[in-house]
Amino acid sequence: MKLTIDHLSFSYSSFPVLKGIDLAIDLGEVLSIVGPNGSGKSTLLKCINRILKTKGNTVFVDGKDINKLNLKELSKIMGYVPQSSMSVFPFTVFDIVMMGRTPYIHWSPSEQDYEIVAETLDFLGLSDLAMRHFNELSGGEQQKVIIARALAQQPKILLLDEPTSNLDIKHQLEILCILKDLAQSKHCSIIVAMHDLNMASRFSDKMLMLKKGCIFAVGTPEKVLTEENIEAVYGIKAKVTKSIMGKPQVVPLEPISSKEVSETPSKFALLT
Amino acid sequence: MRSVVFWLMGGLNRATWESIIILFPIVILTIFLMVLQAWNINVVSMGEDVATSLGVTPKRVLTVTMVLETLATASIISFTGVIGFVCLISPHIARMLIGSDHRFLIPCSSLVGACLLLCSDTVGRLVLQPTEIPVGIVTSLLGVPFFLYILVSRRRRIWG
Numbered sequence: 001m002k003l004t005i006d007h008l009s010f011s012y013s014s015f016p017v018l019k020g021i022d023l024a025i026d027l028g029e030v031l032s033i034v035g036p037n038g039s040g041k042s043t044l045l046k047c048i049n050r051i052l053k054t055k056g057n058t059v060f061v062d063g064k065d066i067n068k069l070n071l072k073e074l075s076k077i078m079g080y081v082p083q084s085s086m087s088v089f090p091f092t093v094f095d096i097v098m099m100g101r102t103p104y105i106h107w108s109p110s111e112q113d114y115e116i117v118a119e120t121l122d123f124l125g126l127s128d129l130a131m132r133h134f135n136e137l138s139g140g141e142q143q144k145v146i147i148a149r150a151l152a153q154q155p156k157i158l159l160l161d162e163p164t165s166n167l168d169i170k171h172q173l174e175i176l177c178i179l180k181d182l183a184q185s186k187h188c189s190i191i192v193a194m195h196d197l198n199m200a201s202r203f204s205d206k207m208l209m210l211k212k213g214c215i216f217a218v219g220t221p222e223k224v225l226t227e228e229n230i231e232a233v234y235g236i237k238a239k240v241t242k243s244i245m246g247k248p249q250v251v252p253l254e255p256i257s258s259k260e261v262s263e264t265p266s267k268f269a270l271l272t
Numbered sequence: 273m274r275s276v277v278f279w280l281m282g283g284l285n286r287a288t289w290e291s292i293i294i295l296f297p298i299v300i301l302t303i304f305l306m307v308l309q310a311w312n313i314n315v316v317s318m319g320e321d322v323a324t325s326l327g328v329t330p331k332r333v334l335t336v337t338m339v340l341e342t343l344a345t346a347s348i349i350s351f352t353g354v355i356g357f358v359c360l361i362s363p364h365i366a367r368m369l370i371g372s373d374h375r376f377l378i379p380c381s382s383l384v385g386a387c388l389l390l391c392s393d394t395v396g397r398l399v400l401q402p403t404e405i406p407v408g409i410v411t412s413l414l415g416v417p418f419f420l421y422i423l424v425s426r427r428r429r430i431w432g
Contacts, residue, residue: 051324075327088317089372095314102315102326107308108375153326 001062001077001156002026003048003189008058010040010047017043018213025157025206028187030180032200034224035210036234041193042083044210045159048191049080061157075103079150081160085142087134093145094130097121100152120152124178140171147175151182158182160192164199172196176203197250201225202243209233221248231256282353282408284393291351302344303382309337310374317372355408357415358385364422388414 005023243249366381392410
């Protein structure tokens with residue numbers, strides 16, 4: 001399934017957060033969105049998933065405008081994994097993953113829904129935790145459960161908002177390997193907002209670098225992760241080498257004091 | 273004046289078969305409609321963003337449940353007067369009994385509430401014979417300690 005974004009802009013009340021985003025992502029691709037805090041990564045994901053409504057026709061799935069789909073149809077196409085999750089009431093892991101079947105069930109889950117949930121838990125190696133309470137699990141396990149919930153939706157496009165930011169290195173690797181596998185074996189398109197540039201470089205086919213709500217660079221990790229781009233977007237000096245995986249590897253050196261940072265393009269100056 | 277006092281204290285001694293004829297269909301209908309919304313309530317409890325991404329409109333679910341709750345409570349209260357704390361205790365007991373899935377929680381807590389009210393009323397009529405204590409007083413006697421317990425246990429959770 002092909003996702004196209006055509007000139008997407010979004011403002012919280014009158015404060016513009018995203019300005020003229022154009023993007024296309026193909027079947028089975030992993031796209032990572034990187035950029036400093038407040039650059040609009042989460043907002044972009046929420047706009048794609050219509051959690052935040054944009055004006056006009058901007059997001060298209062296979063050429064169809066998502067604003068024309070109803071929420072239920074959309075939720076069969078896209079799954080969303082939020083930055084942090086908690087459950088107000090004590091639900092079991094199985095219950096939480098079953099909630100992913102919501103678009104398909106009316107009041108009570110069918111036999112097939114139970115099978116799909118069991119398969120999904122098995123796929124992510126969560127079967128042993130199925131009857132545990134969600135709130136008692138570790139951060140890494142919780143994140144996997146939330147990914148399982150999104151997978152139970154059987155989406156064609158999966159959106160993840162910093163899925164690895166609170167996890168130890170093993171869980172980070174596990175989750176990113178699962179995502180890569182999903183993209184390759186199930187031809188799921190995956191869009192993931194991330195902070196770790198090296199992880200993003202290793203696991204994504206395409207990268208999108210945001211700066212203050214605008215696309216600064218887009219393309220392969222080699223094209224996006226250059227010393228100049230990193231300096232301009234993050235305001236740090238960095239060295240980019242090649243990792244043993246053959247992907248660019250970023251070694252951050254030191255922050256540049258704000259005075260030295262090259263001036264942003266003049267259109268930003270107009271806004272302030 | 274007497275009926276105002278009665279209404280404020282809350283009690284079942286004015287209940288007649290006529291009030292049941294009116295209340296029964298309203299209560300059954302609202303419970304039925306609430307149970308139909310149960311899965312959506314489960315999903316909304318995970319947060320609004322998540323609910324939206326699962327194809328549920330949180331605002332719609334909240335509006336529907338609020339209207340149903342108000343309808344059920346208001347119609348009962350207008351016959352019995354104010355009987356406090358039943359709604360505080362019974363969902364907690366029900367959740368301890370059968371868990372958080374609202375498909376079962378809603379009917380279960382209605383039943384627990386009914387039992388609680390009936391027991392409190394019976395106790396109120398028997399303890400100080402021949403004087404009857406209004407059921408609202410009995411439920412408050414149960415409810416206040418329960419309320420304090422929840423307050424203290426929640427605070428402990430926040431403070432670690």
